[in-house]
Amino acid sequence: LRAHRTSKLPLPPGPKGSPIVGNLLQLGPKPHQTLYNLSKAHGPLIHLRFGFVDMIVVNSAATAAKILRNDANVCSRPTSTSVKHIAYNHQDLIFAHYGARWRMLRKICALQLFSPKAMEDLAPVRADEVGRFVRELAAAEEEKFVNLSDGISACAADALSRVVVGRRVFGDGEESRGFKEMVVEMMNLSTAFNINDFVPGLGWLDLQGLVGKMKKLHRKFDEFLDRVIEDHQVRLTDTGKTTASASGGRGRHNDLLSVLIEAKEDANSDGMVLTDADIKPLLQNMFAAGTDTSSNTIEFVIAELLRHPDLLARAQQELDNVVGRRRLVAETDLPNLPFFQAVIKETFRHHPAAPLSLPRIISQDFEIDGYLIPKGATLLVNIWAIGRDPMAWPDETLAFRPDRFLPGGRHEGIDVKGNDFELIPFGGGRRICAGMNLGMRMVQFMAATLVHSFDWKLPEGQLPEKLDMDLSFGLTLHRTTPLMVRPVPRLDPKAYL
Numbered sequence: 001l002r003a004h005r006t007s008k009l010p011l012p013p014g015p016k017g018s019p020i021v022g023n024l025l026q027l028g029p030k031p032h033q034t035l036y037n038l039s040k041a042h043g044p045l046i047h048l049r050f051g052f053v054d055m056i057v058v059n060s061a062a063t064a065a066k067i068l069r070n071d072a073n074v075c076s077r078p079t080s081t082s083v084k085h086i087a088y089n090h091q092d093l094i095f096a097h098y099g100a101r102w103r104m105l106r107k108i109c110a111l112q113l114f115s116p117k118a119m120e121d122l123a124p125v126r127a128d129e130v131g132r133f134v135r136e137l138a139a140a141e142e143e144k145f146v147n148l149s150d151g152i153s154a155c156a157a158d159a160l161s162r163v164v165v166g167r168r169v170f171g172d173g174e175e176s177r178g179f180k181e182m183v184v185e186m187m188n189l190s191t192a193f194n195i196n197d198f199v200p201g202l203g204w205l206d207l208q209g210l211v212g213k214m215k216k217l218h219r220k221f222d223e224f225l226d227r228v229i230e231d232h233q234v235r236l237t238d239t240g241k242t243t244a245s246a247s248g249g250r251g252r253h254n255d256l257l258s259v260l261i262e263a264k265e266d267a268n269s270d271g272m273v274l275t276d277a278d279i280k281p282l283l284q285n286m287f288a289a290g291t292d293t294s295s296n297t298i299e300f301v302i303a304e305l306l307r308h309p310d311l312l313a314r315a316q317q318e319l320d321n322v323v324g325r326r327r328l329v330a331e332t333d334l335p336n337l338p339f340f341q342a343v344i345k346e347t348f349r350h351h352p353a354a355p356l357s358l359p360r361i362i363s364q365d366f367e368i369d370g371y372l373i374p375k376g377a378t379l380l381v382n383i384w385a386i387g388r389d390p391m392a393w394p395d396e397t398l399a400f401r402p403d404r405f406l407p408g409g410r411h412e413g414i415d416v417k418g419n420d421f422e423l424i425p426f427g428g429g430r431r432i433c434a435g436m437n438l439g440m441r442m443v444q445f446m447a448a449t450l451v452h453s454f455d456w457k458l459p460e461g462q463l464p465e466k467l468d469m470d471l472s473f474g475l476t477l478h479r480t481t482p483l484m485v486r487p488v489p490r491l492d493p494k495a496y497l
């Protein structure tokens with residue numbers, strides 16, 4: 001809540017709000033766009049008031065760099081009703097308070113779960129799932145249009161669940177859709193601007209009816225995770241494996257849950273130990289943060305290429321040159337595909353999966369450009385607006401032009417890994433996405449495989465440039481209408497066997 005202010009510096013500019021709710025009702029259904037429009041009027045750094053809470057929103061690359069390059073004062077996440085009811089009251093990693101426990105969890109992510117070695121060990125699992133999806137598409141009846149959006153999201157969920165718990169957990173069709181709905185609902189409930197969080201005293205009223213939904217969803221997700229963990233244990237017992245052998249011992253990774261169970265014995269330098277109570281929230285984070293973000297990005301890559309047939313042809317040509325037409329793409333091909341990598345970067349710029357990143361809380365007063373960033377305020381980094389920042393992207397700002405990232409282009413060498421603040425789809429600073437290595441691999445590999453393996457026909461009368469790119473807002477952005485396309489195999493038939 002608003003702290004008593006001692007600093008004489010002014011707050012950043014922003015729109016006037018209503019007496020009690022402040023600017024809360026001005027956000028509309030697409031807050032990232034509203035905030036972007038407000039920044040055109042008020043400047044890149046804006047201040048709003050949601051009820052009794054100060055909000056600071058960063059809308060430009062230069063301001064994001066100033067705040068995130070040294071983000072020691074902006075490292076914790078705010079408390080909210082959804083964190084309490086959905087995110088195990090900060091016991092997960094995404095919403096963990098900044099401190100020794102968070103550091104321990106991040107260390108496990110960096111050194112064990114998402115290390116380059118773990119990524120390599122689990123590459124065959126991803127290849128297997130993506131191959132299965134490609135064969136399914138290749139076998140689709142001629143003339144039949146498929147819902148590619150559903151297909152991508154099921155494949156991403158299957159690949160992720162095999163990486164995380166060693167097996168597919170969603171079954172076909174209904175069950176997989178049910179899981180996706182659960183993840184999407186979780187994202188939506190986590191990011192809904194809930195009036196209870198901003199106007200104290202209203203909590204018991206639950207005006208938007210969100211608390212009931214949160215509790216119900218949490219129970220469902222929690223039961224799902226119990227089943228997954230129990231099943232994992234049964235499989236270990238059945239196969240007579242110890243945890244160490246299931247995780248591949250210290251050397252190899254068979255699935256991430258085994259790695260976590262094994263890591264329980266290790267105390268880190270702060271004396272922190274991973275316990276059973278940490279494992280379920282971590283699994284929830286991986287399922288929730290990893291599936292929808294990756295599959296939405298893959299869908300946008302395909303949709304953008306369909307809208308730009310010249311770019312699609314160039315991407316396929318590059319893939320043919322590097323991979324040929326007699327086999328499917330392998331993850332080891334990815335570094336040899338500079339044009340395709342540029343397409344991915346341009347997709348992240350236009351369609352960042354988490355448009356407002358995840359909120360941070362300001363722990364100390366500090367100053368940016370003569371303005372006070374007050375302790376206790378919530379910081380939102382508008383990644384979506386930063387991708388459209390005309391200072392950072394002066395050439396054809398709104399055009400889809402991957403060439404800008406290629407040699408000779410103005411943005412040659414720019415990467416998404418948090419060092420170049422004009423392109424931060426995974427966030428930046430200390431709380432940058434913990435699963436970035438896995439997310440990048442899934443997006444690049446699946447999208448490249450789909451583009452290489454098929455030509456894509458749109459329904460009759462559907463003009464590529466008119467493809468609906470409208471979005472709905474949650475924590476992640478979704479295309480509102482599913483992508484209906486007819487896959488036409490373009491490789492040597494043996495490649496699909």
Ligand code: HEM
Nearest residue numbers: 094286289290293294353354426427428431433434435439
């Ligand atoms: C295209 C894929 C992905 C995108 C675009 C993405 C994006 C993000 C963003 C923007 C943040 C907030 C960073 C910040 O506060 O500065 C984040 C945090 C996080 N992401 Fe991802 N993510 C992706 C995939 C994944 C995957 C595959 C996993 C794990 C399986 C994952 C796990 C996490 C976790 C645990 C955090 C919280 C880190 C912390 O608070 O310390 N993400 N992600």
